[in-house]
Amino acid sequence: MDQDGIRRPAGRHMWELDRAEALELLATVPLGRIVFTQHALPAVRPVNHLVEGEDVIIRIHEGGALASLAAPVDAPGVVVAYEADAIDPHTHLGWSVVVTGYARPVADAEDLGRYADLLRPWVGRPMTGALRIRPDLVTGFRLEAAPPPALAVGG
Template sequence: MIAQPSRSAGRRHMRELDRAESLRLLATVSLGRIVFTRHALPAVRPVNHLVDGEDIIIRIHEGGALASLAEPAEAPGVVVAYEADVIDPDTHLGWSVVVTGYAYPVADADDADRYAGLLPPWVGPATTGALRIRPDLVTGFRLEAQAPRPAQSV
């Protein structure tokens, strides 16, 4: 059976979000998707995160797909994108934010310990490090209900 699109939300419009609102919304959720390059191809992984100032912090597993992003050879950082959203499946209202920037390993031991306490892994094995994504470009939009047009008198 093919799902039929919901018509319950009526008309919608898309409103662009500024950087501050986009990052504020990103901080309200704990799950997003990181987009990176693996074997010269785009790869996407769902990960949990936290927002620290403007930086997005994610934990990584030793030997996992994201571990290569933390290798010292990548000292200048690796370009990644990070996306999170909350879109209601029935009304199709909500928001989406995309951050593009550089991912760096969290090298400071105190920061790494603090993030370990704040960002527990959702699945095993235990995480062994963390990445800090420094945003260069932050874009977002909100899908909102459009007010009905007033009836025109004749």
């Protein structure tokens, strides 16, 4: 236990990620969780994604919980958060990234076709659209093992 009486894992450090590194890491995993409002309450859904520039793209299908986020294209969008991570269940080392921003429907037919090819469906429903999350806030952290202490030289 440390001086505050809190038990903390030894030899581990948490580092804050900058925006660029956080987005780079987000692009290395195919799965994340979108946080949105459904019936005036917070809701979370696991989804697959791709990162294009700084934008996070997810697929939607008619009748799904996320279809309600497909506001008209000229609307400002819906505020959402998107989280993805890669944390080892045994060592508890890895990283986590959260993107907060506005989700808007993708309107370009060519982009929709490309996203339909790149984003694999989880259920047997056809993709009826895609959402583009444009990040306003990108936060993240990395949990790393601490290097072993340097040995004293000399005697």
